[in-house]
Amino acid sequence: MKVIKNYLYNAGYQILLMLAPVITTPYVSRVLGAHNNGINTYTNGWVTFFYLVGQLGITLYGNREIAYQRENKYKRSKSFFEIVSLQLMTSTIALVAYLIAVFLFSSAFKVYFLLQALWIVAYGIDISWYFMGLEDFKKTVTRNTIVKIISILLIFVLVRNENDLSKYIFLLGFAQLAGSATLWPYLKNSIEWVSIKEWRPFHHFYPTLLLFVPTITTQIYLVVNRIMLGRMAPQAAVSQFDFGDKIVKLVLAVVTATGTVMLPHIANKFTSGDIKGVRKSLYKSFDFVTAVSIPMMFGLMAIANKFAPWFLGSQYGPTGSVIFYEAPAILMIAWSNVTGIQYLMPIHREHEYTISVTIGAVVNVVANLFFISLYGADGAAIATVISEFSVTAVQLFYIKGTIRRRQLFGPIWRYLLSGIFMYLVISRINSVISMKITNLLLEVTLGIAIYIIGLFITKAPIINQAKALLKK
Incomplete structure (x- = not known):
């Protein structure tokens, strides 16, 4: 039940993240315009690389x-002080390097680049990883919820016309910084002081560097398309893609919330030697994300153009059309979230995860060069x-010796059949x-009702999971 409770906390926050753009995006997209939103997307794309370097993995x-x-409170505290x-x-180091780069190479948008530096500071003091490791999601979710609500209110109060782009960028960065800062007081009763003489921070450098490689390569194909669009197409095209991508990823966030919850849970099972429990959790998680992501994918595709x-x-x-074409990534990312974040990472198979996302990054750059020039x-x-599919395919190849792929994919036809029928009905109504x-x-x-009826008719496994959960 603890895992379910943590998932509900995290999924609840992801729903808030979905509702926030529902409130702010129509306002910001109109007030700032496509050009200014493109500038924000472009400058934020560059700062992303620097705060990722600062965070390593x-x-x-x-x-x-x-x-x-x-x-073990002492070992936990020692690890915390060393890692932080x-x-x-x-x-x-990342902040200094970013500021030097801005002053040396940025002629246009310099003020906006400088405001984006708040993100580096915010991630530099972020300790949410500590509470996630304890599976204490209530603190991080409560903190983020309060900060998010305040930032939404400030956007409506302070961002009033297209000249307020700098205010908008500042508010987004400051909200992230405030959220990171408010977690520190919760440490008081959770850790004990460990003498600085006992700290060995560089003992953690190499393993974090190993995890930094997949982190940065993942961001390459999340950010590089915006940067390449900024170079190869008008700024308006950047914001048109960015908003479409954000809508797809926000819907996806409800599914990938399982990864944040399951990583520490499976890591703890793996440490205690419960390999059977690890695999059982994987099968259930894979079935769950498949059942949830397929209707989200087809639902977005059905209503996207209007x-x-x-x-x-x-x-x-x-x-x-951006939303329509990108919607299948919801299913691909949901699967790779299970095989990569929930399985390969907790059981110390980081190198295989790294290879998969590196291949995805390379595929993304090559595909962008070809497809952006043709279709913007x-x-x-x-x-x-295409890149997300390549990541998923590589990870499935790596786990073939330890996980029964037939058990993973056996029920999928039930979800696909229900989802396709839902798409045909909703698409026709939408037209x-x-x-x-x-x-x-x-x-x-209506889409939810049609999909659920389809699940009952096809006797999908998620129905039994839901019944068991309701009994608990």
Whole structure:
């Protein structure tokens, strides 16, 4: 039940993350315009690389290490001080390098680049990995929820026209910084002081560096398409792709919330030698994310073309096709989240995970060069799907000797059949009715009902999981 409770905390926060753009995105997209939103996306894409360098692979590594030493307060505290001191050192180096790069190489958008530096500071002091390792998601979710609500209110109060781009960038960065800072007081009763003489921060450098490689390569194919679009297409195309990508990824966040919860849970099982429990958790998690991601994928595809200009504004008509073409990435990322984050990472098979995401990054760059030149923002969406498919395929190849893939994929036809039927019905309805809030709610409700009926008819395994959960 602890895993379920943690998932509900995390999924609840991911739903808040989904609702926040529902509130702010239509406002920001219209007030700032496509050009200014493109500038924010472009400058934030560059700062992302620097704060990732500052963090190395500490978010994943720290989460896992704390999970391993959860029951020993002294060892847990020692690891915390060592890892956080390493994080502060590397983040300081990243911040200095970023500022030097901005002053030396940035002629346009310099003010916006400088405001984006808040993200490096925010991630430099972020210790959410510690509480995730303890499987204490209540603290991180509560903290993030309060900060998110305040930042939403400030956006409406302070961002009033297209000249307020700098305020918008500052608010986003400051909200992240405030969220990171508010976790520190919770450490008081959770750790004990360990003498600085006993700290060995560089003992953790090599393993965090190993996890940094997949982290940075993952970000390459999350960010490089925006940077390449910024170089190969108008700034408006960057924001049109960015908003489409964000809508897809926000829907996906409800599914990938399982990865954040399951990593420390499986790491703890692995440490205690419960290999059978690890595999059982994997099969259940894979079935769950498949059951949830397929209707989300087909649902977005069914409403995309009318939803985008209605939700974002007339400037974002092309975003509808971006959402349509990128929606299959929801299923690919859901699967790789289970095989990679929930399985390969906790059982110390990081090198295989690294190889898979590195291949995905290379595929993404090559696909972007080809498809962006031909199809612009739509090309970047297609390249995203291709790269995510390559990551999933490589990971499935690596786990073939330890996991029964037939057991993983056996029930999928049931979910696909239900999802395709739902898509055909909702797509037809969407083509004949106008897009407004009441009609959208009707389509969503009807789509959920059709999908669930399909699951009962095909006797999908998720139905039995749901019944067991309700009995508990």
